[in-house]
Amino acid sequence: MERVNELAKTKAAVIFSKSTDCMSHSIVTLFHELGASPAVYELDHHPRGWEMEWALQHLGCKPTVPAVFIGGIYVGSATDVLAAHLNGSLKHRLIQAKAIWL
Structure with a gap:
């Protein structure tokens, strides 16, 4: 588990992912x-x-899979990520983690 963290x-x-x-x-x-x-690890x-x-x-x-982490924190699976994208919070999280810039 330490390796994944x-x-x-x-x-x-x-x-x-796979x-x-x-x-x-x-x-x-x-x-x-x-x-x-993103760093993508194909299991x-x-x-x-x-x-x-x-x-x-x-x-x-x-x-x-997919297991998504933003800023070192587990965000969730595809369903969770898509829900966050639809409500606008995914982009906000990516900005906060400095994964994207405006």
């Missing part, structure tokens, strides 16, 4: 469209991906 703080926006997961791809695309360049391509997925499960990430 460390990675979650490497950049202002971090996404744990290359075969369409929602992961959609969330990464959304972040790019908002002007953010199915990472040598310790299964350990990170186990840690995400134990941190309460359900489903495990």
Whole structure:
């Protein structure tokens, strides 16, 4: 779990995903469209991906991907991120974490 927590703080926006997961791809695309360049960890391509997925499960990430962290804090899964985008709070969080600038 420590590894996931460390990675979650490497950049202002971090996404744990899988290359075969369409929602992961959609969330990464959304972040790019908002002007953010998140660190993306593809668990199915990472040598310790299964350990990170186990840690995400134990941190309460359900489903495990995509798991989005902004400013080192767990924001949620795709549903949570899309809801935040629709109500305008996602962009505000990204600005506060200095993942994007106006």
